[in-house]
Amino acid sequence: MGQCLRSQMHWEDLEEYQALTFLTRNEILCIHNTFLKLCPEGKYYKEATLTVDQVSSLPALRVNPFRDRICRVFSHDNVFSFEDVLSMASVFSEQACPSLKIEYAFRIYDFNENGFIDEEDLQKIVLRLLNSDDVSEDLLMDLIQHVLSESDLDNDNMLSFTEFEHAMAKSPDFMNSFRIHFWRC
Amino acid sequence: MERILDWDPAAWGPPGRGLAPQEAGAGRTLASVLNKLPSAATLRYRGPETLPWGSLEEEEDEGRNPQALANAAQGELQDPRPSRELPWPMQARRVHRKNQDREQEAYSSRSRVGHWSLQLARSKEKTKEVLRSLQPWAWTVKKIGGQFGGGTESYFSLLCFLLLLNVLASVLVACMVLLPTWLPGAPPGPPGINVSSLCGSYNPHTSGLIAFPSQLFNLLSGEGYLEWSPLFYGFYPAHGYLRVTYLCWVFANGLICLLLILRRSVSGLKQTLLAESGTLTSYSHRVFSAWDFGLCGAVHVRLRQRIILYELQVELEEAAVRRKAAGRTLGQQARVWLVRALLNLLVLALLGVAFYGVYKVTEESGQLQEKTIVQQTPLLQLVVSYLPSIFISTVNFVLPPVFNLIGQLEGYTRSHQIVLILLRTVFLRLISLLVLLFSLWSQITCGGNAQAEACKDCGYNYRELPCWETRVGQEMYKLLLFDLLTSLAIALFVQFPRKILCGLCPGALGRWAGTLEFQVPDEVLGLIYAQTVVWVGSFFCPLLPLLNTAKFLLLFYLKKLTLFATCSPAARTFRASMANFFFPLVLLVGLFLSAIPVLYSIFLIQPSKVCGPFRGKESIWAQIPESIETLPQTAQNFFFFLGTQAFAVPLLLISSILMAYTVALANSYGRLISELRRQIEMESRNKVFLAQRAVALGSQSGTL
Numbered sequence: 001m002g003q004c005l006r007s008q009m010h011w012e013d014l015e016e017y018q019a020l021t022f023l024t025r026n027e028i029l030c031i032h033n034t035f036l037k038l039c040p041e042g043k044y045y046k047e048a049t050l051t052v053d054q055v056s057s058l059p060a061l062r063v064n065p066f067r068d069r070i071c072r073v074f075s076h077d078n079v080f081s082f083e084d085v086l087s088m089a090s091v092f093s094e095q096a097c098p099s100l101k102i103e104y105a106f107r108i109y110d111f112n113e114n115g116f117i118d119e120e121d122l123q124k125i126v127l128r129l130l131n132s133d134d135v136s137e138d139l140l141m142d143l144i145q146h147v148l149s150e151s152d153l154d155n156d157n158m159l160s161f162t163e164f165e166h167a168m169a170k171s172p173d174f175m176n177s178f179r180i181h182f183w184r185c
Numbered sequence: 186m187e188r189i190l191d192w193d194p195a196a197w198g199p200p201g202r203g204l205a206p207q208e209a210g211a212g213r214t215l216a217s218v219l220n221k222l223p224s225a226a227t228l229r230y231r232g233p234e235t236l237p238w239g240s241l242e243e244e245e246d247e248g249r250n251p252q253a254l255a256n257a258a259q260g261e262l263q264d265p266r267p268s269r270e271l272p273w274p275m276q277a278r279r280v281h282r283k284n285q286d287r288e289q290e291a292y293s294s295r296s297r298v299g300h301w302s303l304q305l306a307r308s309k310e311k312t313k314e315v316l317r318s319l320q321p322w323a324w325t326v327k328k329i330g331g332q333f334g335g336g337t338e339s340y341f342s343l344l345c346f347l348l349l350l351n352v353l354a355s356v357l358v359a360c361m362v363l364l365p366t367w368l369p370g371a372p373p374g375p376p377g378i379n380v381s382s383l384c385g386s387y388n389p390h391t392s393g394l395i396a397f398p399s400q401l402f403n404l405l406s407g408e409g410y411l412e413w414s415p416l417f418y419g420f421y422p423a424h425g426y427l428r429v430t431y432l433c434w435v436f437a438n439g440l441i442c443l444l445l446i447l448r449r450s451v452s453g454l455k456q457t458l459l460a461e462s463g464t465l466t467s468y469s470h471r472v473f474s475a476w477d478f479g480l481c482g483a484v485h486v487r488l489r490q491r492i493i494l495y496e497l498q499v500e501l502e503e504a505a506v507r508r509k510a511a512g513r514t515l516g517q518q519a520r521v522w523l524v525r526a527l528l529n530l531l532v533l534a535l536l537g538v539a540f541y542g543v544y545k546v547t548e549e550s551g552q553l554q555e556k557t558i559v560q561q562t563p564l565l566q567l568v569v570s571y572l573p574s575i576f577i578s579t580v581n582f583v584l585p586p587v588f589n590l591i592g593q594l595e596g597y598t599r600s601h602q603i604v605l606i607l608l609r610t611v612f613l614r615l616i617s618l619l620v621l622l623f624s625l626w627s628q629i630t631c632g633g634n635a636q637a638e639a640c641k642d643c644g645y646n647y648r649e650l651p652c653w654e655t656r657v658g659q660e661m662y663k664l665l666l667f668d669l670l671t672s673l674a675i676a677l678f679v680q681f682p683r684k685i686l687c688g689l690c691p692g693a694l695g696r697w698a699g700t701l702e703f704q705v706p707d708e709v710l711g712l713i714y715a716q717t718v719v720w721v722g723s724f725f726c727p728l729l730p731l732l733n734t735a736k737f738l739l740l741f742y743l744k745k746l747t748l749f750a751t752c753s754p755a756a757r758t759f760r761a762s763m764a765n766f767f768f769p770l771v772l773l774v775g776l777f778l779s780a781i782p783v784l785y786s787i788f789l790i791q792p793s794k795v796c797g798p799f800r801g802k803e804s805i806w807a808q809i810p811e812s813i814e815t816l817p818q819t820a821q822n823f824f825f826f827l828g829t830q831a832f833a834v835p836l837l838l839i840s841s842i843l844m845a846y847t848v849a850l851a852n853s854y855g856r857l858i859s860e861l862r863r864q865i866e867m868e869s870r871n872k873v874f875l876a877q878r879a880v881a882l883g884s885q886s887g888t889l
Contacts, residue, residue, distance in 0.1 A: 076274070092478065100271075115229065143468065153865070154866060154872065174473065177478060
């Protein structure tokens, strides 16, 4: 567990990150510190990358049942650059706008990445939520049918992004539950 | 017109079998066909020089439409949204921001108006950021939300909000009441025993050597030295301008509290009203918002998973119950309603007993204080003076679990149960406070009988209560102190020992003792009750907001300590959305209820003749018309016009018209939304039908 070159972030970079993300100054600096501790030795932080395992083992993500999906959605070529980590923290921050959160929630929940949340995806979501293998088949099917009958407007047995957005925009709890605090300084 | 052949559902796999759509038919599935539509291209666009989302599976397919993507690129790059809101990678956002800045520079250099509007927008953003960073304890509240969920976080943010209200009220008191009192010089001391007027004499015992225990008891009950101090109404001298500022302070405080609470509740209301058909999307919400992403800690996670399973099972059971209930026979329905009516009667009976008890205890407490044996033992005197507070706290502690039990017998769904229990508890707490005040009122005004023996001469019971405003203030002060003492006592003597017991005793007993939960609804109602007490009492006890600020500060740190040291997340996840809507509403109800006794005292009860700034006046309000008469003539006319019917009736008419117009507008919007939604659904079904035909034709031509 080496450390990056200990360099302070330039003021212009900090300003730019503040303008491009929803994070506050303190949050960006905290994430910078965490990143420096984790990334390999001798590299400048802008060029260093973290592996998916390293990000999955962050305290904020360690116990999240969707952490593999989160890492897949936010990483590029299976590694995280510093800017990828910042983008991830920005989407999950308090101040992010609902449209951004809904957009990324859809991507995270689309397990087979075909652009729709279909029954297979719903099944995987429910099993991950409950994290137990002794969920009865009936409960699962019943639940999936209920979800589809509520939100599937065009009767194709899948949730498109617009249908998902329509359902989640009315859920006031969605914004509250789709938040992660990455700073642990 | 050609005959449209029936589409073959087998072309894209039977529904509900969990079959991956990719496996059906020659590589062309419904999803892949729909992904080629121009709307899908726009949705999946991820910025310049970035692959569109989901393009990994499409590499081998030449179906990717470069034209659609180019159109999407054109549209998105000129997107007027701020760069941070775009779901693109950082580099793409950078490019977009540079474009935006360049355009804005061009726009602002072209016109001065553009330049100034740009500067205004920038300064507004900067002030918003500064204000957000000024909020104290923001980090703590976020941390609590991360570990214990949204419901607990809403409690602490409500606590911070009430702290702000109390700080504002204290600042107002300092400027409008304390400053005018001390400006002309030190106010006079209490009238001694020698001074007696038509309405009796008033002698708060402030001088002389008193033993230390008596000092302590005086501090706790607001008597003795504290009775003639800036804490209570009686102390303030009868200066003309002090009267005006005192009244103005009361109204300004009420107005500011009303505006701030309205502002806070409007955002919660918007969220709740937005769900046009809340019950119809509850399953989607439960599945997609069930996991609180902020949870960390393996123990909490396991607990949360158990809770989600439990909730989903309960939801499905309730759906089955609802279906069964719809098919109930008349006899069964009648039985259910009979049971509900009986239980409601039981609840009303319990509430009636509680209120009658509060009334009687307050009366007895006043009478017991006259007995000589009580007067000689300070400890007994203290207990007697605290009797109303003790009774109210006991009732507030005992009855809500009973309501809980009754709620479970009524046969409503779980969510209905919770709402009913909360409503009953709110009713209990707020009305018992009003009953206490009613009991005091009947002591002060001899039961409203202006011709009674004791009240004939002065309009109030001058023998027992020479300075009745101070007496009311003392009751509110005692309620505040007792509330704080019970919170401290429960934390120290119940919660911490229970946690220690859990640590020492292994096994089931330890686990039972240790699973302490932070009960959000009860705690929030306690906060609202405490704030209502302060609102009622601040007219009679002007320094009460200052004391309440200190109390809430103490409470914040105490609850935070208790939470982190002893509690685990609540078993029933309390929906934060309900908290946003329901609790500010109850706070508003508390504000209005607290206005009733204060306004009644201002307008209808004669002020004490031997103490307070309004001594000698007919009513407290009478000061205002007198002061208005000293203003110049035009100002007088304006103020008197505001009080006439010629002003009130047109105002009422105009408000009613505006309200009717808004309601009609909302109705028409709702109809428009339903109409548009139907159209969208129809169009979507058309599109899906066509896509399914395309898939069917594709697989047919593939097999041929």
